[in-house]
Amino acid sequence: MKQSSRPTLKAIAKQLGISVTTVSRALNGKAEAYGISKKTEEAVLRAAKEMHFSPDPLARGLRLNRTLSIGLLIPDISNPYFAEIARNVEMAARREGYSVFLCDSQESTQLEVESLALLRDRKVDGLVIAPVGQSAAHLEELQDGSLPLVVIDRYFPNLKLPYVVSDNYRGAMEATSHLIDRGHRTIACVQGLAGTSPNRERVRGYRTALKDHGIEPDDALVAGSSFGQENGYVHTKLLLGKKKGITAILALSNLITLGVLRALAEEGLSVPGDISVICFDDQPYCAYLNAPMTTVDQDNERMGQIAVRLLFEQIQSRGRFSGEGIVLPTRLIERASVRRITP
């Protein structure tokens, strides 16, 4: 009885009394190109099937310098927003025959740098990365196209890297306008991680909407420093204490929103009775919250799929990417967390 080790080219070759070369070529569909008779080709294919042969990815990778794997680098996979993206990336990649290495940078640039090196070491054929987004120094060296990659969710305006992101600017503008249209004038904004493109764009949309409606943005109404829940909680508390007359809050992420809600509950404020809330990231549960939440839905399903498509285009054209990037529209989902008021 043979060991349970996988069959190799050699095994097939020996069984058929031919060389590994021929076996390899036949299996790679190069029979015609190398003048291998139909008979042997079929024999090889049959034997391979019978023995359940599949080429060793390591050996093949070593020789070909392609691993048929990609890296997926995410700031926090437990965030349902990213989890959804990850799911679509995995599905799309698998459909192309690629496997994906998952790395969670835990919102730490330090860990992101390490992960990047690690994935590179692993010789992944490409990378889709949702960067922490505060620093881009470690991404600059990736611009040379030596390693195909696409950036998602957060991007860097001054880097020549393909990206796919939401139209955060318009999304925030629409949301803010929605509030203004319903009579709100003093609108607070609980923001996320400063310096990241989504945060920057969203705040910009928020301010533009205000100005467009003749309301002067008040910097004191914008607070926050991370996309996490705790941040939402803390800064809602602070905002409520510092500024009076706030009638609505724009929360810039789903986790922030949960923090906001906690703070409001503690303060005994009801949504939307006492205060209106609108937030980024639609999640399955948003409709069932106390006061079903009006949200800015991002199409993260497509984001994952498109990211992979963009990536494979690079991989197949070996390198250079031309386009600027892709911006996906958002969608305002109106529910019941915004009240119409008369100022």
Added chain:
Amino acid sequence: MKQSSRPTLKAIAKQLGISVTTVSRALNGKAEAYGISKKTEEAVLRAAKEMHFSPDPLARGLRLNRTLSIGLLIPDISNPYFAEIARNVEMAARREGYSVFLCDSQESTQLEVESLALLRDRKVDGLVIAPVGQSAAHLEELQDGSLPLVVIDRYFPNLKLPYVVSDNYRGAMEATSHLIDRGHRTIACVQGLAGTSPNRERVRGYRTALKDHGIEPDDALVAGSSFGQENGYVHTKLLLGKKKGITAILALSNLITLGVLRALAEEGLSVPGDISVICFDDQPYCAYLNAPMTTVDQDNERMGQIAVRLLFEQIQSRGRFSGEGIVLPTRLIERASVRRITP
């Protein structure tokens, strides 16, 4: 200017005028064992550092038959329950120097089988798998210990495979008892995927609790066939139509719960005013739902960590696992979705 290709052992060897053998041994800490002088050892280490050498995982894997990678197989990574597990698995694995291949089986046994083959092909050193759980045929052949693995969330009583799961039985029993204690007698149960261990155990806990309190379980009060949201919705509708007098619902997953809530909303029933609800899986948002949800919290953080620990114990001891498996306690988190009634 050299190509931007990574430095190899040969490069270091050439630079120092020694053999690759010596370089390899020095880098692997076998200098002493093979009698390599302190001087050369240090020279090698220094050169390696300077050139930013790191061994090619492919070549190493080919030679050693170890890839320093594990596979993580999940039915649905976009489910926050599994996402949280994935996060902890990734973190724990990375801490041990392992990378993780992510596979999403999309709750399909078919895809699970394929993924298993794929990961095996990739020569992962181990596997942590949350199986779909309906069929175990493809897992049986893994019992021989040829590939270390640990099963999480769902397990198979008749398979000798290490597992770590929640104490679903007790969890459901406590939840049901909680309802009974508050006066509920007609308690519906919206279940998940039939045939899976969590579902079986939870239903068993539900029934036991009823019997323990002198209530005869009514099979017509148990319905459902998947852990998804749609299932929760549909079967709540059906239950409400079929059975009268239901005062409480036990929902066996977080997604099911969302479906339940949708159905109740459509029927104009309020929680907990008209009907009480209690559910499995605590999620960050549960506290902010309309009627903050009383839940059975599972410690999926530890589940991921322990799974990895168990896995590495197998990997290091090359093979045989002795223990039976690990059962993590659940915790009932009492909020406001259960009303006290007087039957």
Added chain:
DNA sequence: AAGGCCATCGCAAACGTTTGCGGTCTTTGC
């Protein structure tokens, strides 16, 4: 002076592929 024994290191094979050059036959053309 010869043998033995350390201390230090290198050769070459092996892991499983792919691929640039060939090398044999058989057939064909004249």
Added chain:
DNA sequence: GCAAAGACCGCAAACGTTTGCGATGGCCTT
């Protein structure tokens, strides 16, 4: 009958490691 042309296939190197055997010197011992 003989060369040229296909048709069909194999050798061996290469990818970057690790490792079983030695190999080479120098120094000590007797």
